[in-house]
Amino acid sequence: xxxxxxxxxxxxxxxxxxxxxxxxxxxxxxxxxxxxxxxxxxxxxxxxxxxxxxxxxxxxxxxxxxxxxxxxxxxxxxxxxxxxxxxxxxxxxxxxxxxxxxxxxxxxxxxxxxxxxxxxxxxxxxxxxxxxxxxxxxxxxxxxxxxxxxxxxxxxxxxxxxxxxxxxxxxxxxxxxxxxxxxxxxxxxxxxxxxxxxxxxxxxxxxxxxxxxxxxxxxxxxxxxxxxxxxxxxxxxxxxxxxxxxxxxxxxxxxxxxxxxxxxxxxxxxxxxxxxxxxxxxxxxxxxxxxxxxxxxxxxxxxxxxxxxxxxxxxxxxxxxxxxxxxxxxxxxxxxxxxxxxxxxxxxxxxxxxxxx
Numbered sequence: 572x573x574x575x576x577x578x579x580x581x582x583x584x585x586x587x588x589x590x591x592x593x594x595x596x597x598x599x600x601x602x603x604x605x606x607x608x609x610x611x612x613x614x615x616x617x618x619x620x621x622x623x624x625x626x627x628x629x630x631x632x633x634x635x636x637x638x639x640x641x642x643x644x645x646x647x648x649x650x651x652x653x654x655x656x657x658x659x660x661x662x663x664x665x666x667x668x669x670x671x672x673x674x675x676x677x678x679x680x681x682x683x684x685x686x687x688x689x690x691x692x693x694x695x696x697x698x699x700x701x702x703x704x705x706x707x708x709x710x711x712x713x714x715x716x717x718x719x720x721x722x723x724x725x726x727x728x729x730x731x732x733x734x735x736x737x738x739x740x741x742x743x744x745x746x747x748x749x750x751x752x753x754x755x756x757x758x759x760x761x762x763x764x765x766x767x768x769x770x771x772x773x774x775x776x777x778x779x780x781x782x783x784x785x786x787x788x789x790x791x792x793x794x795x796x797x798x799x800x801x802x803x804x805x806x807x808x809x810x811x812x813x814x815x816x817x818x819x820x821x822x823x824x825x826x827x828x829x830x831x832x833x834x835x836x837x838x839x840x841x842x843x844x845x846x847x848x849x850x851x852x853x854x855x856x857x858x859x860x861x862x863x864x865x866x867x868x869x870x871x872x873x874x875x876x877x878x879x880x881x882x883x884x885x886x887x888x889x890x891x892x893x894x895x896x897x898x899x900x901x902x903x904x905x906x907x908x909x910x911x912x913x914x915x916x917x918x919x920x921x922x923x924x925x926x927x928x
Contacts, residue, residue: 598668604684642795
């Protein structure tokens with residue numbers, strides 16, 4: 572979408588091959604997998620997603636905001652490391668789609684969401700093909716669109732942080748072994764850099780974990796993420812008293828979650844957050860495992876030290892193994908020697924005093 576509000580069709584190959592020139596670039600993907608590249612200012616994005624300026628500011632790449640998942644009336648504002656997105660019940664807006672770390676997210680969204688022509692084929696071929704399509708796509712396609720997009724983002728960020736953790740872990744253990752066998756300024760500097768990188772990564776992983784934990788602890792916050800439920804609740808009421816489901820497309824209508832297939836009362840129960848809770852718990856366990864791995868590696872690495880504090884590091888010294896008795900006699904001997912020298916000094920001082928008098 573340019574300044575005049577026009578939408579530029581997306582070029583999937585171009586997204587992979589080149590990078591966007593400015594930070595105003597977004598990719599819009601709807602529930603049918605159709606995508607368009609938008610070059611929109613903040614006012615156009617705010618109007619389209621119906622969010623406030625403070626929410627959009629969280630997604631500004633020039634500002635340093637921690638990982639956040641916010642539920643708004645008609646959108647989910649998602650800031651997870653490099654993944655900055657606005658998810659609605661009908662579409663997802665992803666910022667900087669040409670970024671190297673964001674391209675896999677775009678491709679995964681395109682793979683997960685059904686193409687627009689698949690629904691038309693299903694309608695033309697009858698119920699048999701439509702039923703076969705439900706079997707092939709599996710249960711994950713039954714979730715509301717906003718949960719499908721949220722799951723792609725969570726899976727991407729958890730995998731990204733886990734890969735970085737594995738990379739650091741692979742480099743850390745050999746560095747620690749080399750430092751244990753030989754203490755040198757080179758080895759110390761190498762371990763110090765790894766320790767700093769590990770500390771920064773631990774803080775990032777901890778923030779994602781805390782954000783998921785905070786969501787899981789608050790049913791109201793989780794209920795705010797049920798955008799399709801709120802959209803259905805706002806639709807006209809039929810004569811029988813049941814609320815009509817008004818999906819953005821026929822594809823969405825055929826892939827409502829199990830919760831939405833229950834009774835109308837159950838679907839509109841704002842306290843029913845079991846579906847989202849299971850989704851968040853799965854990725855909470857994954858990110859918690861990553862954090863535990865980082866904590867384990869960090870606990871085995873020494874604290875950063877300078878060259879004058881080498882012996883303050885937690886490095887084993889084999890020369891003092893099973894030699895506690897030697898150290899005890901050294902202390903006793905040093906004490907006796909000190910006492911003897913002190914007595915000699917006192918005696919000599921008194922002797923000189925007597926002679927002088």
